[in-house]
Amino acid sequence: MENTNTMRGLNKVTLIGNLGKDPEIQQLEGNIAVAKFSLATTEQFKDKNGQSKTETEWHTIVLWRNLAELAHKYLTKGSLVFIEGKLKTRSYDDKEGNKKYITEIVADQLIMLDKQSNVQVDE
Amino acid sequence: MENTNTMRGLNKVTLIGNLGKDPEIQQLEGNIAVAKFSLATTEQFKDKNGQSKTETEWHTIVLWRNLAELAHKYLTKGSLVFIEGKLKTRSYDDKEGNKKYITEIVADQLIMLDKQSNVQVDE
């Protein structure tokens, strides 16, 4: 406690949406599970002509360990979930050797909101 | 009210961090202001050897209209702010003609947390 922490950061994302596909799960070395899926959050609003419009945003969700296994076990395409996590941007080189950036949400909480799959877990 | 809305989406980001540079502001047609800056959120944690480590994440913040003007007026490199907004991913073609994606946070609330610049505004 003597050594005070001097950070003042907060990095939090909160989403409610539907899975675009079934989660993909991998086992990394050390037997660590990681799952991924894309999540659609849909917003409805009125445009300037008063017409109702829908806008969908797609997010890449990454889950580790227990959360990965739960996602794999209980979630499928179309499942409605609440996700809380952190934004993380990483870079990689694509097949043509171009540097690409991708922003992902690393989940630390998952609540399944469908009647048939109501499971909540914290990391 | 008769026409029920069937959306169940939530797309929310909450950040506390420091500006990496002064905000850049532009006036779009129709006299609409848009500002941008990058925001660093820093997290401190202990690695598996018990050593304290720092991890910084950079976010691109986009502000419209009033919020853009406030950012331009009161924020500078280093300012500490609280931001609430939405994730939005858009694509563009870079100079070499490669399709690129960028994920930005479109702010709808800004709280300035420095003693010298304490202004809060909602969109």
Added chain:
Amino acid sequence: MENTNTMRGLNKVTLIGNLGKDPEIQQLEGNIAVAKFSLATTEQFKDKNGQSKTETEWHTIVLWRNLAELAHKYLTKGSLVFIEGKLKTRSYDDKEGNKKYITEIVADQLIMLDKQSNVQVDE
């Protein structure tokens, strides 16, 4: 814009839970609707003996205008909802003349999470 706002406050509550009863709605003067219901948020955790335990917290939710009407129209006992709002504590005198305090959540966003009643509205 010249007159800068000097507030630095944030007061936000985010809940996912089930209604304990059907909402009660009233029409105040000026034809303003106000609805109330209590919402249970349930948390599951392991106690120090490793036994799984459930803890339920009850919240009083207050909704105004459109949100009140939506709640009245679509929500019933047991409905699963996401609520975002503000904490507000007010005092009143009970029948015996004792001063009482009550803390309520004044909703400004409501997302209905049941399959049968999926409506989202912002204030």
Added chain:
Amino acid sequence: MENTNTMRGLNKVTLIGNLGKDPEIQQLEGNIAVAKFSLATTEQFKDKNGQSKTETEWHTIVLWRNLAELAHKYLTKGSLVFIEGKLKTRSYDDKEGNKKYITEIVADQLIMLDKQSNVQVDE
């Protein structure tokens, strides 16, 4: 993992505000620290006559263990903090034997936002 959890609850409060007084700390049996303070969140808005008005809400914050000790060590009357926690309502009997209810926020994250006291800790 076989035994699925059926909870779908979320109970989260997020506040930015100033301490009304220095925190009070107690040591409970088992050497567990608990601290309390009240926090003011202030909101500025325009009333229907267009006049700027200020509304302050007071919250009771409860912190346990490490967070209690940090609050005691670094926070004083007037400190600006970000708090994340849970709502918890409990009852007690006052001196006259009346049953009273109090709603508190049990903090699980604290970020100190003053230049002079910038410490962040998770429970």
Added chain:
DNA sequence: TTTT
């Protein structure tokens, strides 16, 4: 590219 920030902050402590």
Added chain:
DNA sequence: TTTT
């Protein structure tokens, strides 16, 4: 009871 706070802060600007």
